[in-house]
Amino acid sequence: MTGVVALNQSQAHPFDGRFTLRPTPNLTVFCDFDGPIIDVSDRYYNTYQLALADVQTAYQDKGAPLPLCLLSKTHFWQMKQDRVPDLEIALRSGLRQEQMDYFLQRVCSIVNQPALLHQDHLQPGVRWALELLHSQGVRLVLVTLRSQEQATEILQSYGLANLFTLIRGTQDDTVAYGNAAESKIQLLAEVLQEFPHWATEPAWMIGDTEADILAGQASNIPTIALTCGIRSQTYLEKFLPTRIHSELLSAAHYLVSQSLFASV
Incomplete structure (x- = not known):
């Protein structure tokens, strides 16, 4: 595949002596939240389970028991990574066409419940x-379709919010699950309009979905696609990201090594 490099996961500690720590000014990394930083697989799978159970209960009350087939988490997540629509997942779980609207309604109402967000x-x-990127003087900018309040609170709870120059999200709790590419493109464009000098300096966009890749490409920013999130490598390759890495640490090591070589 032309222009894309896939790397295996790196388990090395960033301060293991492989890099001489030197400031890397004027490099901005725009990073997505769900996928690269936060693992949402448990929440999404439990949302699926609860929505399926709600549909089953509703139709049992009508005297029509459903012969459902609950997908394993591995099977469910593989389908999500291949971007199989929720409707198809529901059909493979035994739901009939007339039950789809109720299932989708339950998914949207359940996915952001506080008990599941935890x-x-x-x-x-x-x-x-x-910490590695921050120590090298990289400007970290979070650009996420998650609620800005949620993303900020979560990063603060882990003691990571102070590493970001800017945390930019949405004001709508329901936007993130849909992951519309046009919403991500617009959000990144708004950040660059607010801070135009970032668009003229070296930058990368890191994310785990086609929305992140398309947003970076729309703003002429090279992209790193991560396979640790909600899209598979096979699916991500279709959108021609600049590079593909398995997770954020591997991408960080690459960016730091490239910056150090460029400064020599």
Whole structure:
């Protein structure tokens, strides 16, 4: 695949002596939240389970029991990574066409419930990755379709909010699950309009979906696609990101190494 480099996961600590720590001024990394930083797989799978159970209960009350087939988390997440629509996931779980609207309604109402939001957790190596980039003088900018308030609170709870120059999200709790590319393109464009000098300096966009890749490309920013989130490598390759890495720490090591070589 032309122009794309896929790397395996790196488990090394960022301060393991492989890099001489030197400031890397004027490099901006725009980073997505869900996927690169936060693992949402447990929340999404539990949302699916609860919505399916609600549909089953509703139709049992009408005297029409449903012969459902609950997908395993592995199977469910593989389908999400291949961008299989929720309707198809519901059909493969045994729902009929007339039950789809209720299922989708339940998914949208359940996915952001506080009890499920607490199931999100940091991806492996994220703290090391962010600290490494910050230590090198990289300007970290969070650009997410998650609620800005939610993203800020979560980063503060992990003691990571202070590593970001800017945290920019939405004011709508329901936008993130849909992950519309046009919304991400607009959000990144708004950030660059507010801080135009960032558009003239070296920058990268890091994310785990086609929305992140398309947003970076629309703003002429090279992109790193991560396979640790909600899209598979096979799916991400279709959008021709500049590079593909397995997770944020691997991407951080690459960016730092490139900056150090460029400064020699």
